[in-house]
Amino acid sequence: MIRIKDLHKKFGSQVVLNGLDLDIEEQGIIAVLGPNGSGKTTLIKSILGMVVPDKGQIDLYEEIVIKRWKYRQNIDYLPQIANFPGNLKVMELITMIKDLRGKEARDQELIEFFKLQPYLDKKLNKLSGGTKQKVNLVLCFMFDSPLIILDEPTSGLDPISLLHLRDLIQQEKEKGKTILITSHIMNFVEEVADRIVFLLEGKIYFDGTVSQLKTNTRQQDFERAIANLLSEEYVQDFKI
Amino acid sequence: MRKFSFLLFFFFCFSSLQAKEIQVCTSCEVNSLQQAVDMAVDGDVIRIKSGIYKEHGVEILNKSIKIIGEGYPVIDAEMQGTAITVKAENFSIEGIKIINIGTSHTNDFAAILVSRSKNFRIVNNRFENIFFGILIERSSAGTISGNKMKSKSRIQAKSGNGIHMWHSEDLTVKNNEIIGVRDGIYLEFVNNCVIKENLCKDNLRYGLHFMFSDHNEYLGNTFENNGAGVAVMYSKFIEMRRNLFRKNWGSASYGLLLKEISDSELINNTFEDNTIAISADNTNRINYRHNDFISNGYAVRIRGACYKNVFTENNFLANSFDVAYTGNINENEFLKNYWSEYTGYDLDKDGTGDVPYRPVKLFSYLVNRTPEAIILLRSIFIGLLDFSEKVSPIFTPAELIDPQPQMRKIK
Amino acid sequence: MYKILKYSFFDLTRSSWSYVYFFFYLLLGITLLFLNNDLSTAVITLMNVIIMIVPLIGTIFGVMYYYNSREFTELLLAQPVKRSSIFLGQYFGVAISLSLSLILGLGIPFVAYGLFKSAVIWDFVMLLITGLFLTLIFSALAFNIALSHENKIKGFGYAILLWLFLAVIYDGLFLLSLVYFQDYPLDKFSLIATMFNPIDLSRILILLKLDISALLSYTGAVFKEFFGTPLGAVTSMGMLILWVVFPLLRMRQVIRKKDF
Numbered sequence: 019m020i021r022i023k024d025l026h027k028k029f030g031s032q033v034v035l036n037g038l039d040l041d042i043e044e045q046g047i048i049a050v051l052g053p054n055g056s057g058k059t060t061l062i063k064s065i066l067g068m069v070v071p072d073k074g075q076i077d078l079y080e081e082i083v084i085k086r087w088k089y090r091q092n093i094d095y096l097p098q099i100a101n102f103p104g105n106l107k108v109m110e111l112i113t114m115i116k117d118l119r120g121k122e123a124r125d126q127e128l129i130e131f132f133k134l135q136p137y138l139d140k141k142l143n144k145l146s147g148g149t150k151q152k153v154n155l156v157l158c159f160m161f162d163s164p165l166i167i168l169d170e171p172t173s174g175l176d177p178i179s180l181l182h183l184r185d186l187i188q189q190e191k192e193k194g195k196t197i198l199i200t201s202h203i204m205n206f207v208e209e210v211a212d213r214i215v216f217l218l219e220g221k222i223y224f225d226g227t228v229s230q231l232k233t234n235t236r237q238q239d240f241e242r243a244i245a246n247l248l249s250e251e252y253v254q255d256f257k258i
Numbered sequence: 259m260r261k262f263s264f265l266l267f268f269f270f271c272f273s274s275l276q277a278k279e280i281q282v283c284t285s286c287e288v289n290s291l292q293q294a295v296d297m298a299v300d301g302d303v304i305r306i307k308s309g310i311y312k313e314h315g316v317e318i319l320n321k322s323i324k325i326i327g328e329g330y331p332v333i334d335a336e337m338q339g340t341a342i343t344v345k346a347e348n349f350s351i352e353g354i355k356i357i358n359i360g361t362s363h364t365n366d367f368a369a370i371l372v373s374r375s376k377n378f379r380i381v382n383n384r385f386e387n388i389f390f391g392i393l394i395e396r397s398s399a400g401t402i403s404g405n406k407m408k409s410k411s412r413i414q415a416k417s418g419n420g421i422h423m424w425h426s427e428d429l430t431v432k433n434n435e436i437i438g439v440r441d442g443i444y445l446e447f448v449n450n451c452v453i454k455e456n457l458c459k460d461n462l463r464y465g466l467h468f469m470f471s472d473h474n475e476y477l478g479n480t481f482e483n484n485g486a487g488v489a490v491m492y493s494k495f496i497e498m499r500r501n502l503f504r505k506n507w508g509s510a511s512y513g514l515l516l517k518e519i520s521d522s523e524l525i526n527n528t529f530e531d532n533t534i535a536i537s538a539d540n541t542n543r544i545n546y547r548h549n550d551f552i553s554n555g556y557a558v559r560i561r562g563a564c565y566k567n568v569f570t571e572n573n574f575l576a577n578s579f580d581v582a583y584t585g586n587i588n589e590n591e592f593l594k595n596y597w598s599e600y601t602g603y604d605l606d607k608d609g610t611g612d613v614p615y616r617p618v619k620l621f622s623y624l625v626n627r628t629p630e631a632i633i634l635l636r637s638i639f640i641g642l643l644d645f646s647e648k649v650s651p652i653f654t655p656a657e658l659i660d661p662q663p664q665m666r667k668i669k
Numbered sequence: 670m671y672k673i674l675k676y677s678f679f680d681l682t683r684s685s686w687s688y689v690y691f692f693f694y695l696l697l698g699i700t701l702l703f704l705n706n707d708l709s710t711a712v713i714t715l716m717n718v719i720i721m722i723v724p725l726i727g728t729i730f731g732v733m734y735y736y737n738s739r740e741f742t743e744l745l746l747a748q749p750v751k752r753s754s755i756f757l758g759q760y761f762g763v764a765i766s767l768s769l770s771l772i773l774g775l776g777i778p779f780v781a782y783g784l785f786k787s788a789v790i791w792d793f794v795m796l797l798i799t800g801l802f803l804t805l806i807f808s809a810l811a812f813n814i815a816l817s818h819e820n821k822i823k824g825f826g827y828a829i830l831l832w833l834f835l836a837v838i839y840d841g842l843f844l845l846s847l848v849y850f851q852d853y854p855l856d857k858f859s860l861i862a863t864m865f866n867p868i869d870l871s872r873i874l875i876l877l878k879l880d881i882s883a884l885l886s887y888t889g890a891v892f893k894e895f896f897g898t899p900l901g902a903v904t905s906m907g908m909l910i911l912w913v914v915f916p917l918l919r920m921r922q923v924i925r926k927k928d929f
Contacts, residue, residue: 027928029928063928063929066746066747067746067752068743068746068747068928068929069928069929070925070926070927070928085925087749087750087751087752088749089749090747090748090749090750091749093747095747097743097744097747099740102740102741102744103680103738103740103741104737105680105683105684106680114676115744115748117672118672118745118748118749118750119748119749157744507881507882507885508885509885509886509887509893511885531882532882533882533883533885533886534886552709553709553879553882554882554883555880555882555883555884555885555886556883556886575707575709575710576707576709576710576712576713576879578880578882578883579883598707598709598710599710624844624848627848627851628847628848628851628855629887629889630847630855630856630858630859630887630889630892631844631847631848631859632883632884632886632887632892633859633860633863633869633873633884633892634840634843634844634847634869635872635876635880635883635884636713636716636717636720636872636875636876636879636880637720637840637868637869637872638717638720638721638836638837638840639837639838639840639841639844640840640844641717642837667707
């Protein structure tokens with residue numbers, strides 16, 4: 019499904035991805051974790067084509083990705099920061115993205131799901147951060163693409179919406195999709211993730227299930243397990 | 259009174275008895291102008307019917323006759339020399355068309371040559387493909403009006419002037435149209451004349467050219483697209499009113515070139531789209547009033563040795579340069595003009611700007627020194643430069659100002 | 670690209686800045702025509718405005734729009750849309766909305782004044798054409814600067830500097846070199862120097878209409894050939910087109926390699 023080979027990326031003198039290999043063949047939820055600057059976002063953006071790698075290859079459904087654009091038809095993406103063109107109204111934004119994709123969308127269902135009806139005629143710069151994040155989620159989930167990439171999907175959400183989001187992700191998983199998530203809410207990750215991919219210094223440092231991680235690090239607690247991963251490398255940054 | 263009218267009646271009877279009319283036509287007994295002139299005596303009328311008469315060197319000597327063309331009979335000189343030469347008093351030539359006057363380096367061949375004559379009229383004739391049109395020498399009291407001339411001069415040395423006057427006086431040149439000769443109207447040693455409502459266009463050199471000709475009036479003429487515009491030299495007591503100088507373009511082209519002119523008036527003239535509207539050189543005591551300078555490269559260029567030139571109540575509109583100035587201030591004055599570039603204010607609302615206007619731009623000095631700099635005309639940098647010069651003049655003469663610039667266009 | 674252009678354009682037509690710009694020109698046109706009452710001086714004032722304000726607004730607007738729509742851009746980048754379409758679409762969105770403000774803002778008062786009956790119409794058309802070119806050029810330059818500088822403040826700084834350089838400093842250096850080398854034949858040099866500054870080019874195009882009589886006072890044969898024949902207008906117009914094309918090409922190059 020996704021096949022990444024020997025991916026390199028430097029920003030200036032800083033090496034962000036350093037020969038990363040990653041294969042994702044299965045369906046389900048894959049969490050990409052790692053400390054700040056470990057290359058999570060760069061990896062995601064490389065898959066999306068927003069970052070152009072220096073070297074390496076990315077295949078998606080047996081197709082080369084780099085410097086192409088049509089393949090993005092098959093990806094739903096939730097960006098980390100939900101900032102939109104302020105002059106547009108919510109409904110206009112949704113219509114616009116539908117127009118750009120030219121694909122079937124279940125926007126009505128999701129608007130109801132997140133109770134966004136009262137905001138549809140509001141301009142985006144008038145919305146609160148949480149509401150924006152909901153709009154963000156609608157935009158992401160309304161197309162039925164086989165691959166979903168979520169960059170910090172929980173940020174700004176109130177507890178009820180968080181529950182909704184969890185349900186939504188489960189539903190999508192049951193449909194047989196592949197879902198790539200980054201998050202720093204560890205119990206959220208622990209709960210939903212089928213597979214953990216841990217990045218460190220631009221390489222994959224750990225790749226396996228939650229229970230494998232716990233066994234490997236001999237820790238019962240997921241957060242501690244992660245911390246343990248880091249401490250072995252003497253990495254100072256504990257914010258994951 | 260009664261006696262007088264009787265006398266008048268008698269005079270008419272007598273003269274009509276005496277005067278006869280000679281008909282000229284191609285199939286008549288008299289079939290050439292020369293033939294008719296030879297037959298005519300004082301007071302006769304020669305009536306030429308339309309047709310083509312291949313003649314040149316026709317001479318009218320000391321005969322007071324009237325030549326009238328009907329339907330513009332054509333006198334074709336076949337490039338052989340002057341068509342008609344007149345040396346007479348009280349004659350008139352009217353309604354004929356003269357064509358094909360040959361050029362020459364030694365003789366000034368003309369369509370009509372008037373020499374040592376008095377009291378004559380040359381009216382409503384047509385001239386085409388000519389060398390000189392009407393050439394008048396040592397004559398006086400004549401009227402030249404309603405004539406139309408058209409030629410296609412290309413080289414100055416091989417072309418002549420439309421209406422050329424020399425050593426004459428008391429002439430009226432009115433309502434003529436002169437297109438495509440060397441100088442449209444030319445005067446040399448000609449005094450007390452009125453040049454009125456003529457159109458001089460597309461002439462090779464000057465639309466109007468005069469030298470050593472005093473006490474003349476130039477009224478309501480139009481000078482357009484002539485090679486070098488209008489040149490006025492070595493004359494005094496000139497009056498120029500209501501003339502229009504238009505589209506005289508080129509590096510050596512002027513609307514009006516004044517050289518050694520004194521005691522003259524320029525009033526109500528319009529200068530539009532000329533490279534240099536007025537260039538004044540050695541001019542003294544000249545009044546410029548109520549003229550409009552519109553969209554010229556330079557509106558007024560004052561060169562050396564000009565004294566007491568006074569510009570009052572003129573409109574300077576959208577010229578690239580309003581005034582270019584060389585030399586000292588020399589009592590030349592600008593007063594109560596309207597300058598479209600004036601940016602001052604009028605707090606007391608009396609219609610006169612409270613800050614004086616400086617019509618000379620620093621940039622005109624720069625262009626004078628480095629002519630290529632003209633390419634920077636109207637750039638922002640030049641604007642800043644001119645502005646700072648206006649605030650504190652260093653290069654331009656500080657006294658050269660219009661102390662009472664008008665806020666509104668002068669009607 | 671057209672979809673992006675459409676959305677950028679509609680986004681901008683709602684931004685109050687487009688209206689500020691539009692009303693600025695409207696007011697300017699009305700003041701010049703109806704208070705001053707003289708067409709030829711109005712056209713000259715307009716020219717000064719066009720060679721100064723249009724590049725400035727184009728630059729600032731271009732940079733501002735780029736930085737303000739960064740999120741929008743990121744949203745689009747994740748969609749199945751070609752990269753160059755996104756940026757060219759946004760660029761043309763900005764350029765067209767600015768151009769429309771200019772044309773309508775100045776056009777309405779001039780039409781109301783009865784421009785079509787006057788001979789100044791061609792001067793005015795030339796003003797609008799150069800205004801259009803300057804808008805296209807300077808928003809393209811602004812996009813280039815913004816694309817190369819992630820830092821907003823730096824981007825704005827460079828954009829303003831670029832404007833200042835082309836609008837004022839360039840001509841200053843130009844004049845200095847003319848005065849300094851005045852003993853040499855300079856007509857070719859000065860024509861070539863003009864070609865490298867879009868503001869000078871536009872100025873020349875307008876001068877050809879407004880001040881041809883002054884331009885012809887210079888005796889050089891090269892100038893005469895340039896200004897006295899259609900050569901000047903054709904060359905200047907061609908150079909202006911290149912000034913639009915090159916920044917756009919560079920933009921495409923940068924976009925291809927840029928990370929977001």
